[in-house]
Amino acid sequence: MKKGDIAAIALVLALALGIFAATILLAPKSASVTVEIYASGEQIYSAPITENAEIPVSGDYHSTVVIRGGEVWVADSDCPGGDCMRMGRKSRAGETIFCLPNRVEVRLSGSDLDMIAG
């Protein structure tokens, strides 16, 4: 282990911290969170997180996105790996769940418009 190795590790950790901070700061502070579901880049669902729903998503595979009790998660998916199910439950604006094999993205966005409109 040389001195430069420590610098390399510090650089990578700083980059991770920087991106993490940026995603937190850039996420709009909003009380209302909207759930948007995209399949292959196209929006197929958009509704407030307070609205309970079960959305089947069919791309190359079949997944089920569940919205309940202010949380969103992928309950079921027949994609290889099943990483999307392991990404857990999300509830804050700026968070995302994605399933690469099925090309599905669940995006939690905060709407600034609501804040302006009160």
Place this chain on the structure above:
Amino acid sequence: MKTKKLALSAVLLALALSLSYVERLLPLELVIPLPGVKLGLANTVTLYSICALDPLSALAILILRCIMSTFFGGTATSLAFSLAGGALAFAVMLGAKKIAALSEIGVSVLGAAGHNIGQILAAAVLMRTFGVAAYLPVMLVAGVFTGVAIGFAVQRLVRIKV
């Protein structure tokens, strides 16, 4: 000399292929329950071939490994991902190798970061969103640990005279 290099390259390619296959059998998610986190065992071969062979041979081994491992149960998507990650990791490691202050460990850590960034870029293209970048910090931190482990292994390996 030419024959020896060809034979060594072929052995390294076979090793890289088996390592990428063995890695799928390891239940890493039981230890680190994060999707997408891999040990990157095959990167041992890439880094070793950059150090012990020449860049061109290393690149050939890398590309052939990516293509051939697709035959062991990969998809077109997984091929795109390993090529994107592998290419960026290769470029970063080749550059980092020229920095005297870095040992194999530092080169490996930077290579792992390059691999993660390449894969996130591929994911961003595939999903048509940069939202996937939110997952990059998790992968970068995990990459530091796996990168150190792989770099440590290669450091031991390059001391063996072939």
